[in-house]
Amino acid sequence: MQTINALEKQIANIKNQLLNLGDMHPGSLTKQFNICGNPNCRCKDPDDPQKHGPYYNLSFVLKGKSTSRFIRSEYASEIKKQVANYKKFKSLIEDWKTAAAELAKLKIDMMKMQEKKSAKQKMAKDQK
Numbered sequence: 001m002q003t004i005n006a007l008e009k010q011i012a013n014i015k016n017q018l019l020n021l022g023d024m025h026p027g028s029l030t031k032q033f034n035i036c037g038n039p040n041c042r043c044k045d046p047d048d049p050q051k052h053g054p055y056y057n058l059s060f061v062l063k064g065k066s067t068s069r070f071i072r073s074e075y076a077s078e079i080k081k082q083v084a085n086y087k088k089f090k091s092l093i094e095d096w097k098t099a100a101a102e103l104a105k106l107k108i109d110m111m112k113m114q115e116k117k118s119a120k121q122k123m124a125k126d127q128k
C-alpha cells in the first residue's frame with residue numbers, strides 16, 4: 001500500500017506530464033495500399049502487382065460519431081505522434097484516477113484514526 005506522500009507526488013508528476021503533452025489526436029492511423037479500377041494498371045500486374053499507396057487513414061470517434069479522415073503521407077508521421085500523445089493522455093488520466101481514489105481512501109482512513117485518537121484522549125481527560 002502506498003503512502004499519502006507517495007500518492008501526492010505521483011499525482012503531481014502526472015499533472016506535470018499532462019502539461020507537457022504536445023498536440024494530440026484520438027483514434028488510430030492505418031496504412032493502406034489500394035488497387036484501382038484500371039485493368040491495365042501496374043497494381044493488377046499478375047506477376048508483380050504494385051499497389052497504390054501508401055494511403056493513411058485516421059479513424060476516430062468524436063461526440064459519439066465515428067469519423068475517418070484521409071491523411072497525406074507527408075503528414076503521417078506528425079499524426080502518428082499525435083495519436084501516441086492521445087494514448088499517453090488516456091493512460092495518464094487512468095493513472096490519476098487510480099491514484100486519486102487510493103489517496104481519498106487513505107485520507108479518510110487517516111481522519112477516522114485521528115477522530116478515534118482524540119476521542120480516546122478526551123475520555124482519558126474526563127476520567128481524571
Ligand SMILES: [Zn+2]
Nearest residue numbers: 035036041043
Ligand atoms: Zn492501379
